[in-house]
Amino acid sequence: MPPLMSNHGKYIVSMGNVCRWLAEQAEALEVEIFPGMACSQLVYEGSRVVGVVAGEMGLNANGTPGPGYEPGMELRGKYVLICEGVRGSLAKELIAQYDLSAGHEPQKFGLGMKEIWEIDPAKAKPGTVTHTMGWPLGKNAGGGSFIYHLEGNQVLVGFVVHLNYANPYLYPYMEFQRFKHHPLVADLLEGGKRVAYGARAISEGGWQSIPKLTVPGAALLGCSAGLVNVPRIKGNHNAMLSGIAAAEAAAAAIAAGRAGDELTDYEAEVRKGPIARDLKPVRNVKPLWSKLGLWASLALGGFDMWVANLTGWNPLGTWKHGKTDAEATGKAADFRSKNVELISAASFTSSWRASIISTSRGRSRSSCSGAREWGFMGDRKLQGFWPKHMKLCNPKRTKPQIQHAKSRP
Ligand SMILES: Cc1cc2nc3c(=O)[nH]c(=O)nc-3n(C[C@H](O)[C@H](O)[C@H](O)COP(=O)(O)OP(=O)(O)OC[C@H]3O[C@@H](n4cnc5c(N)ncnc54)[C@H](O)[C@@H]3O)c2cc1C
Numbered sequence: 552m553p554p555l556m557s558n559h560g561k562y563i564v565s566m567g568n569v570c571r572w573l574a575e576q577a578e579a580l581e582v583e584i585f586p587g588m589a590c591s592q593l594v595y596e597g598s599r600v601v602g603v604v605a606g607e608m609g610l611n612a613n614g615t616p617g618p619g620y621e622p623g624m625e626l627r628g629k630y631v632l633i634c635e636g637v638r639g640s641l642a643k644e645l646i647a648q649y650d651l652s653a654g655h656e657p658q659k660f661g662l663g664m665k666e667i668w669e670i671d672p673a674k675a676k677p678g679t680v681t682h683t684m685g686w687p688l689g690k691n692a693g694g695g696s697f698i699y700h701l702e703g704n705q706v707l708v709g710f711v712v713h714l715n716y717a718n719p720y721l722y723p724y725m726e727f728q729r730f731k732h733h734p735l736v737a738d739l740l741e742g743g744k745r746v747a748y749g750a751r752a753i754s755e756g757g758w759q760s761i762p763k764l765t766v767p768g769a770a771l772l773g774c775s776a777g778l779v780n781v782p783r784i785k786g787n788h789n790a791m792l793s794g795i796a797a798a799e800a801a802a803a804a805i806a807a808g809r810a811g812d813e814l815t816d817y818e819a820e821v822r823k824g825p826i827a828r829d830l831k832p833v834r835n836v837k838p839l840w841s842k843l844g845l846w847a848s849l850a851l852g853g854f855d856m857w858v859a860n861l862t863g864w865n866p867l868g869t870w871k872h873g874k875t876d877a878e879a880t881g882k883a884a885d886f887r888s889k890n891v892e893l894i895s896a897a898s899f900t901s902s903w904r905a906s907i908i909s910t911s912r913g914r915s916r917s918s919c920s921g922a923r924e925w926g927f928m929g930d931r932k933l934q935g936f937w938p939k940h941m942k943l944c945n946p947k948r949t950k951p952q953i954q955h956a957k958s959r960p
Contacts, residue, residue, distance in 0.1 A: 553856040555832055556783055558680045563699050566787060593641055593769075594625055599811045600769035602627035603641065629810035630801045631769040634794065637752040642775040651762035651771070657875045658762075658777055659755040659837060661694065663784070664727045665709035670743035675704040682784070685845045687729045692716035693840045694723075696730055697784060698739070705746075706739065711784060713755060715841055715874075717881035724750075755781050758827075758834040759869055764818045768811040770797050776821070780829055782836045782856075789826045796820040832859035838870035841879075 574584055585605060594602035607623030610616060633642050637660065646652055677700050684695035693713035700706050710727035731740060754760070754777035761778070764771050773790030780786065800817035804810070821827065835855050839848035855867045 553832075553853065553860045555829075555856065555860050563678065563680070563701055565701070588623075590626075590641060591623060593631070593644060594627065596811075599767040600631050600645070601811060602631060629768075629805055630814060632772055632794075632797050632801070633769060633775050634772045634790070636774045637754050639775055642771055645766060645769060645771065646762055649763070649766045651764075651766070652760075653763075655762050656756055656759040656872045658760045659757075659841075659872055660714045660876055661711045661753040661755045661781075662714060662723045662750065663709060663711040663753050664724060664750040665707055665748070666745050667747040668706050668708060668740055668743045668745050669704055670706055670739060671741070672704045674739055675706070676700045677702050684849070686733065688712065688726055690844065691718055691721055692723075692726075693845070694726070695784075696736075698736070706743075708736070708740070711753060713837075713841070714752075714876040715879040717879055718886045719880055719883050720886050753781075753784070753786070754779050755837055756872060757781050757837055758830040759838075759871065761821070761830075764821060765813040765815060767813055770800075770814050770817055772797055778821075778826055778830065780833055782833050782852075789829060792824070792826050793817075793821060796824065796826075832856055832863075832865065835865060835867050835870045838872050839867075841872065842870070 578584060588606040588608075590603040590605045591607045591610075592604040593600055594604060603626055604623040605626055606621075608621040609619035633639065633645060635642050638658075652658070679698075679700040681698040682695060683697075688694050693715070694711050696708070696710045698706055698708050708731065710723075710730050712721075712723035712726055731737060754774050756777050757779070761776055762771065764776055772793040774786055776793060778786055778789035778793055780789065797814065797817045800814040800820070803816065804812070804814060833856060836848065836852045839852045839855075842848075843851065851867065855865050859865045
């Protein structure tokens with residue numbers, strides 16, 4: 552692997568703990584934090600963004616005010632920095648309103664799932680990181696796994712499925728369950744206990760999909776800007792670097808008496824500084840994988856990354872993604888249902904997953920981040936296509952292929 556993929560000498564941390572610690576530091580500096588409420592609208596004055604509406608509660612699933620509706624409050628600032636993670640509702644509005652993706656490649660997405668396990672202490676190897684690519688997805692989709700050994704006999708086991716797969720029957724959650732049945736993974740988890748589960752989308756377009764980052768009064772940061780390094784499955788470093796760069800640009804602007812204009816210094820720093828040095832060398836990995844499949848892309852992408860690492864120049868230039876994930880979806884009639892059902896100590900049904908998920912998004916509580924729309928299917932007409940994430944096994948069509956113990960702990 553090229554050195555830019557190496558994890559040696561780095562720490563494995565819980566980002567939840569890091570964020571809690573960071574929040575304490577911020578509050579000690581008199582920064583006000585409003586946990587538990589979403590920003591539901593941008594506030595404009597002419598063509599400038601001047602703030603957000605936060606804390607609007609009691610909306611119905613379709614966005615209309617429900618019986619317990621409470622209006623939010625308008626928070627105004629000299630600059631509004633949008634850090635909503637992947638495909639946030641306000642970021643999407645900004646990108647559409649100001650046509651920020653014009654001249655850039657379409658954003659690509661993956662679905663990442665992660666479980667925290669407490670394992671047999673004899674099998675724990677704190678500091679060990681394992682990444683895999685491909686299996687069990689085969690030619691059906693791109694993706695891979697990660698296993699991080701933390702302290703306290705805990706391991707993080709995760710699986711990412713690229714969302715540009717054609718087969719609309721493919722069920723990413725069940726592919727993750729299948730992954731845990733690989734003998735090496737099953738052996739690691741044998742006798743262990745799953746203590747938490749989470750899932751989140753990942754922006755995978757990389758360097759060529761980063762939109763224009765600034766508009767008058769606002770800027771996009773972190774995963775709202777699509778700053779994930781795809782082959783490393785890492786984006787926290789760039790989210791932090793973008794936060795530092797935006798804060799420095801805004802502080803300098805305010806000190807100079809400016810407000811509500813474009814933070815062009817921020818965009819310049821992202822496109823020339825450490826974020827660019829991280830993302831540019833790996834920019835061909837994702838499009839090569841999508842177009843050539845795993846093995847050819849490993850060879851070509853590895854060559855491209857090695858040369859970029861040694862010389863700072865990518866011999867393959869810049870490959871394009873060409874189309875959105877939604878445009879890659881095939882018609883249901885052209886595919887057969889896979890219908891794999893796994894029931895064992897290592898795997899879990901999706902209803903069990905829902906029972907321990909640590910995120911709560913009561914539909915009538917708040918209007919957070921686009922939960923009420925199809926998201927990654929884009930504007931494509933759904934007729935003839937199964938929604939990718941909504942495919943459930945149809946027991947009448949095929950028998951389950953694998954069935955282990957009937958009960959789960
Ligand atoms: C399975 C998986 C494994 C990963 N592993 C790693 C790894 O090992 N190392 C690494 O560096 N990166 C990893 N990443 C990527 C990493 O999680 C992201 O790049 C990083 O979290 C980006 O930070 P962010 O602040 O931009 O977005 P986020 O961490 O997503 O934070 C955005 C926050 O804003 C909130 N929000 C969204 N909309 C609104 C709104 N309208 N109002 C109020 N709040 C809102 C969200 O709820 C969220 O809390 C992984 C991602 C996945 C999915």
